[in-house]
Amino acid sequence: MVAFLPMIYVAWADGELAPAEMGTICERIRRLARLPEPCSKLLGRWLDPASPPSARDLQRLLATIRRRAAGLSHRERITLTELGVLLARAEGGVSEVERQALVAVEESLGVAGSEAARQLLATRRPAAGPVTPPASFPVAALTRYLDQPRAELRQRVREILRRPEFRYCGDDLDRAAYRQQVLAWCRALAAEGLGALSFPRRCGGRDDTAGFVAVFETLAHHDLSMLVKFGVQFGLFGGSILHLGTARHHDRYLKDAGSLELPGCFAMTETGHGSNVQDLETVATFDRERGEFVIHTPHPGARKDYIGNAACHGRLATVFAQLELDGESYGVHAFLVPIRRPDGTPCPGVEIEDCGAKLGLNGVDNGRLSFERVRVPRRNLLDRFATVDEEGRYDSPIPSGKKRFFTMLGTLVGGRVSIALAALSATKSALAIAIRYANRRRQFGPPGEAETALLDYRTHQRRLLPPLAATYGAHFALRHLAERYAATMEELDRREVETLAAGLKAFATSHATRTIQTCRECCGGQGYLAVNRFAALKADSDVFTTFEGDNTVLLQLVAKGLLTGLKKQFSEMNLFAFVRHVAGQAATSLAERNPVTTRLRDQSHLRDRDVQLAALRWRESHLLTTVARRLKKRLDRGEDSHAALIACQNHLVKTAEAHVERLILERFAAALEACPTPELTPVLTLLCDLFALERLEHHRAFFLEQGYFEPAKAKAQASEETLHRAPPPRRASGQR
Amino acid sequence: MVAFLPMIYVAWADGELAPAEMGTICERIRRLARLPEPCSKLLGRWLDPASPPSARDLQRLLATIRRRAAGLSHRERITLTELGVLLARAEGGVSEVERQALVAVEESLGVAGSEAARQLLATRRPAAGPVTPPASFPVAALTRYLDQPRAELRQRVREILRRPEFRYCGDDLDRAAYRQQVLAWCRALAAEGLGALSFPRRCGGRDDTAGFVAVFETLAHHDLSMLVKFGVQFGLFGGSILHLGTARHHDRYLKDAGSLELPGCFAMTETGHGSNVQDLETVATFDRERGEFVIHTPHPGARKDYIGNAACHGRLATVFAQLELDGESYGVHAFLVPIRRPDGTPCPGVEIEDCGAKLGLNGVDNGRLSFERVRVPRRNLLDRFATVDEEGRYDSPIPSGKKRFFTMLGTLVGGRVSIALAALSATKSALAIAIRYANRRRQFGPPGEAETALLDYRTHQRRLLPPLAATYGAHFALRHLAERYAATMEELDRREVETLAAGLKAFATSHATRTIQTCRECCGGQGYLAVNRFAALKADSDVFTTFEGDNTVLLQLVAKGLLTGLKKQFSEMNLFAFVRHVAGQAATSLAERNPVTTRLRDQSHLRDRDVQLAALRWRESHLLTTVARRLKKRLDRGEDSHAALIACQNHLVKTAEAHVERLILERFAAALEACPTPELTPVLTLLCDLFALERLEHHRAFFLEQGYFEPAKAKAQASEETLHRAPPPRRASGQR
């Protein structure tokens, strides 16, 4: 009988067997006629669905089995039958008939292989051993590579942030105190010369735009309120004086802006107009008599809103307003307007409101500004792109108003570059926390074994590793953008950099919002405690998708840029001819793609960088040519362009996204090529593949619909196996 | 010459023409040999790329054109040529030669149709007219339908929440004060009898489970800290006594729990174990001598963590611990353990820590509890499912330990149902705010016209309307679940309800996180101000995906439930046979689908509810059978089930999601059928179609890969037009 104990226990302990099933098992045993009468009777009684054993009986049964099995480990892979036979050894073993009965019962129970026996024998879980496997690549070398360019400057910033006075404290302070703390931090950074870095040497700076961007990126690993206040003061306020003003303004203001002696604001957005800057309603009327501009807020919707530094600390503001001269409007221009006196009270005619509690960035004092016919001298017009002389004569080196407007805005592209990099820094912080935790935290496991580390769960890998790969891709693309940006400071027409910045800003900030959210969720309850930083990371970075250009609006800008770019390539043709041309192209490119490609599905093919790049390029060009065709059709029908663009809006946004993804893969591939440490090639290759393959999988419906992939290939793409094989789960990830 | 002014202006003002292009235009004009010499000379000078006009010249030119065009409106759809001809009328009109020249120049400029002329003539934008079109359906009737069941009770709760003492204030208070406010709110709700609703009448309640759930759902439109504290006290703490205890416990505690005289905790989670409840490490050893249980925290990882009400207010806690008797472990059981004395100090042996600042829900005092051999009387075991008698004999109506454990947990499913409904309420609040704003807020527009309302942008519709449709679907599915839940209170085996609750909880809470985020972003800067509520909605609801069961873990539970369900249908077969059976099915169902379906793509077909349902059902069953096959293969190979499940984890999760989506569409369709107001059919049909089509579009790669759709059909699905036609943009949405 002993041999049957394990099965009897399992039959009841599992709790899944319905009485009818129990009956079936009994029946089956009874039919094994040759089983000795007493034995089959006893079994019948034990398995009688009408009189189940008590909880205590079951517990005792388990104790008996375990006692008898002493010495057997749950690691042994044996079936319940084998276990029964072993248990019965002390009692003289089992007969062949009994063995057959055992097999029959085990089969009826429908328990899988050796699992049931293991569960029976497993007692306490052992504690988990040390988790971290050795890194499969030289970590320090990767860190070094990722720190390029400006490694020392980054290192210096990190050291400053490690000082005790920079200890995090946002969660412990009330809003007023937090704002003061953030101001103090910014002053400390200014004292280190970091704020003025991009200003001319003669104004206390170092003419180092690239350095300023690198500093900003690094600061984004710390408190983001500090970062944004730093950005408002030095990047936006200082930057507007630097880029829109002339030497006179530089000499007069930049030194104090850079030292934070003169806290300032960048007052562009109004309550009624955020994305649509061209339609701002604040007016700056030139009063020829007195040689002054009169800054005025005509109605509450035209007050400046969300303005950083406005609620408490700002003294001077760069105010964007419609310049009016003799009743004619010359479009949006920037003016320096004092808003607060040194004692902190608002200047006459300036009304200041506090925006109050925000979703995040509560260390930044955002406020609203209204102007009641506030007068400023003529020289307060930031006059790099437009002047008004004593006689009230307007002049500009750029005759076209439209072009002047976009050139002005274009000089502010540095903010976009910086915010994109900052979003990525926040993403890296979140991923570092979540992946490290996933490498250590264990939950659930096989019976009798240590629990499984979260990072070994496929769902967890899916949640965290593709975002990690995309973060690497965006890293290389953004570092490249930052270089291009700094290198083209002198050029006025930087449309390429602007398009790049708009696209990558949208990508990086949406990626940040998504990824930080995922990281929070991947850490379960811990993720919800402020001490683990996701609270601040999430809340503070959330607005990155909105400010420095709303992402949906930016992506449309990118798409329009691509359409213009296409047009430029054919500058001899007019718009119509050009659209007809690109419309024709769609067909060509479809024919050009390699028909073999569509059917190959082996790993090496999928991991061929050229194949990946070709697919992303094809997608971009297909989307671009088809949207051009759709737009043309509508324009031909006489629709105005606003309506036509709206009708194709989602298509335009997709086109822009496709463009950005292709760019990122190209930059990733280039960074791989350029990597000076051959030992890093394998790990970077894995990440690059993971980025590319995840994108191809994500868009596989598109590729299938277009016939670029055939179903079998798309499935290979999608399959767990492919993506899983890309990063060996515990290597490429948990190490950094 | 006057006739050429508009073109000259456009040529320069556009700012897009490169010098080379300008040259081309001049060249072309010169070639129109028959143009009078002075005229072509003048034109040549105006268009000379080497000497562009000054900004002032251009401005004057514009003023001249506008003056001459007085009376012409920008609404007139005329080309630049036509405008030029009109302007020249006063000067005697244009010759045929001049007209040809005009046409030629306009063509060279590559400006589209009448747009350029409109831009020229447009001056100020007019203010926007009233926005809201009349509702296309009886709004009150829809409200009534959505308020079912328990409309009056919901109305009563809404009225209570409208009282001045319930004014929002979470953003203005520090943590300590906020916690007190939330406690006060909960007391006020208890005083209204809302907390005890589900308790027996003799304990001050009304035996009204369905009512309690409806109250909870409605409260979720207010401060979510209040909601969660309410849920902890009455749902979790009270509910654990109600469902796991017996009459003795009910009589002794429920009255005070329901009035909040006795604030309590539900202490299940430990630092080391959250999702994996079975492996909790707190122990409750029975001391036979003294007839007491000794509750003990063996190490810091076993302290109770994140426990609501623990940091400040809780006095008694339901503590989950491993019951040990004579050195044998009987698994997790619940014990009532006093943790705080009436004066607020911790009871002896109990150590209490504050979890501190959290991402959200800062009005709830979450804390940590450690027990240093704390003794409680034997009767403090909540003994509905297991008793220990004076002699220390364990007994249970459920012999199987595993089954007992899951039955115990199963009684707590109400928390899951409630949180799912609460998540949906928060989603509805967010959508109401964002859609109303989108209907009013305007940004950008065609020249000279009022700006366009955000809701008229296709991207904005895409962002907000599918989530709106899914919210309706989830609403009907969850209301149905709540009814099923309340109706099965007496049943012990409620696996169907449990699976449903797990699936819909995961769906509703993930949907909430995603949708509230989208709503925030759709409101731009306004969305970031705390006053507009997204800050609190986002932060407070964020943890809903984690507590009451982590979503990733729950979806795996659902999938396992589906596999077990399949198995039950074939209870005669053992697991092996069953898996073989379902594996076979995949092929059959593939063959069974209607081959015509795959090619039809017209609107009526896509909007056929049966077609939609068939597709979602097919997807679910395909995923289920294929995952069963994959699991079987692995088990056959001798893999243990933990490893096998991990290998198929993403597939399992997808299967569960497919199941939930199918269920939601079914419930949506049923609610449509059951709607008593025929006038609501069109709007509900639109929303239901939108939900179904968006899901089909989302999964179109799957359908393509499986050959269920052919590419042309999938494209029809995906096309803007289809989805756009579903909800007439300004009707189905902005109205509520």
Ligand SMILES: Cc1cc2nc3c(=O)[nH]c(=O)nc-3n(C[C@H](O)[C@H](O)[C@H](O)COP(=O)(O)OP(=O)(O)OC[C@H]3O[C@@H](n4cnc5c(N)ncnc54)[C@H](O)[C@@H]3O)c2cc1C
């Ligand atoms: C914390 C914070 C700090 C800020 N600091 C400053 C500052 O220091 N100085 C300053 O000048 N400004 C500042 N801003 C303002 C910020 O730049 C604007 O909020 C941003 O430009 C968006 O404008 P908006 O809020 O008016 O949104 P809107 O432009 O009204 O956009 C609202 C929504 O409509 C959508 N939308 C708009 N237009 C279109 C379209 N054509 N097609 C499709 N969808 C569209 C957008 O995608 C968005 O979702 C700050 C804002 C915040 C929140």
Ligand SMILES: Cc1cc2nc3c(=O)[nH]c(=O)nc-3n(C[C@H](O)[C@H](O)[C@H](O)COP(=O)(O)OP(=O)(O)OC[C@H]3O[C@@H](n4cnc5c(N)ncnc54)[C@H](O)[C@@H]3O)c2cc1C
């Ligand atoms: C604000 C708040 C209030 C709370 N209130 C209470 C309360 O009053 N009483 C109480 O008892 N508890 C409470 N909790 C605890 C809550 O129930 C747990 O946080 C939750 O159960 C998750 O457990 P965990 O935090 O340990 O996460 P874990 O279980 O460690 O999960 C962490 C991550 O790992 C993933 N994961 C885990 N297991 C698997 C697997 N098998 N496969 C794939 N992925 C997996 C999860 O998806 C998750 O992303 C509260 C928590 C919070 C944050």
